[in-house]
Amino acid sequence: MKVGILTGGGDCPGLNAVIRGIVKSAPKDIEIIGIMHGWKGLITGEVTKLTDDDVEGIHIIGGTILGTSRTNPFKSEENKNKMLENIEKLGLDALIAIGGDDTLSVAAKLSSLGYKVIGVPKTIDNDVSNTDYTFGYHTAVNVGADAIDRLHSTAKSHGRVLFVELMGREAGWITLEAGLAAGAHLILIPEYPMTLEEIVRYVNERMDKKSYMIIAVAEGFKPTDLENVIGDKNEVDAFGHIRLGGIAHYLAEIIKEKTGYDTRSVVLGHLLRGGTPTAFDRILGTRYGVHAMKLVLEKDFGRMVALRGNAIVSIPLEYGIATKKFVPFEYYKLAQIFFG
Template sequence: MKKIGVLTSGGDAPGMNAAVRAVVRKALYHDLDIYGIYYGYDGLMEGNIQKMELGSVGDIIQRGGTILYSARSDDFRTDEGQMRAIEQMKKIGLEGLIVIGGDGTFRGAQKLTEKGFPCIGVPGTIDNDISGTDFTIGFDTALNTIVDAVDKIRDTATSHERTYVIEVMGRDAGDLALWAGLANGAESVIIPERNEDFENVIAKLKRGQERGKKHSIILLAEGVGSGVEYGQRIKDETNMETRVTVLGHIQRGGSPSGFDRVLASRLGARAVDLLMEGIGGRMVGIQNNVVVHHDINEILNKKHHINMKMYELSNQLSI
């Protein structure tokens, strides 16, 4: 294999640039030609492809977002769109592709591999909702963004003796809410994987109030529902002064943490190794601090599971 490509797709995540950098520099180290595809699968279909050099990825390891940009593509979901993408790659002579993103990105890689074009997936999403890896690129940075925000909110919650419901991202996965709840000492963590009884949440708030507790923090994953509606329910039930903060896309931004930079570098480099070995249709990941790889079909057919022992611990420590 002499020519490979790299793209980022789906929601951006801190550390994607570090992964792109690792792919480019690892490829160049092995004398491969490496091409960057801009705007994800849309750019692939349109031939928005440029050859990359060492300088192309200089000074990006610390930057959030993705220098290759990202886009969601409905056209690429069709056979016609996938064949257009393959034709564009054939024009340049690309022999393999590394895609950085989440499960939607991996479905594209799966389709291209089935059509004879080998792809390797690198998990980049703040949601940490991909099976086969302990962590996805961007999760740690987003977690620390949430922790910092909740610390600041707790200050004002204490000053005004308020209950705060803080809605965080994660789509249908509760990892961000759970980890942040444990790290911030939240009174309750509401996640889609566990149907927390609303009456239990209310009872915990009232117990705290009775013993003189001045404020409460509740972490709510967006997959459960609206933080605004949940906060209103609490106010209606308890008459406590309740405020809601929806952290939103601030969680996706910022300079990646040291952990995410190292993770992205390790996974990006391993993805190049696999293509050089003639292997496609795989996803690289990290398990027990060892870089591993799995069949993409297997990953897409497996549900990500939350660490329920952490959830139980969060409840035990928030009595």
């Protein structure tokens, strides 16, 4: 039996733990084929065989040994046909796709065509539905909180308003939890927009009483009086997403103009993705990988592994992409207690 593995979309800490979990838990008569650079590798036919030796100790390393890309093979008929031809050429009896909403949407389409697919949810934003957590998120929150911790002293020393931009296209989980953990004085996330005047009011009220302010803002946050999110509309990926970035700089400039305070912006960006995964993410990734192989051995295809409480379960693949998991208002209300 041949089982393919691919990692698609953005990298995040814990991917290698999943790969290791799959390979190590596979019986000796199963051949594991690593597909390079996500769905792109199934179009080009770039693959590598994975053995126990290849995955030794990789769970402590960030990124993915298989590489990744944001490739949508269903975007063109030619690429779709190349992918299907390569699945047949490689003799893959099953495919484990590790990725977020976009990667899993391709996996679900393949499954609907009759291919034997298992999904493993991966997104640093923690916004895949029907799973409590995705690996990589815990590491990102820790890195974000540590960075904001460090910014308190410099902001206070100079009496500045600091805008810290974190990842979060549509869901603000990282920004909320990193900001809450590190004592940010205002947290701005896509789910609960504010007007620029509301932000100005928070800044003036805080700065009237204290000497500095730190504002955590998600990259996908958009003030209600701004027409579009801030990003490069000329750079769109294969799934139609524009490249986000720049909201912290934009807000810093506007707030400086409106209040006169000394403002600065810091973009954490890919720092949140990189480096060694936390113990939590190593273990979660490992458990996901082992359970994915278990589903293959049980021939229970068209499923996605998920975390429910402390149990690893499986759900229909389409449930994982049905909706986005957004920050509930009650949680945001908790954070609001500490604004100002």
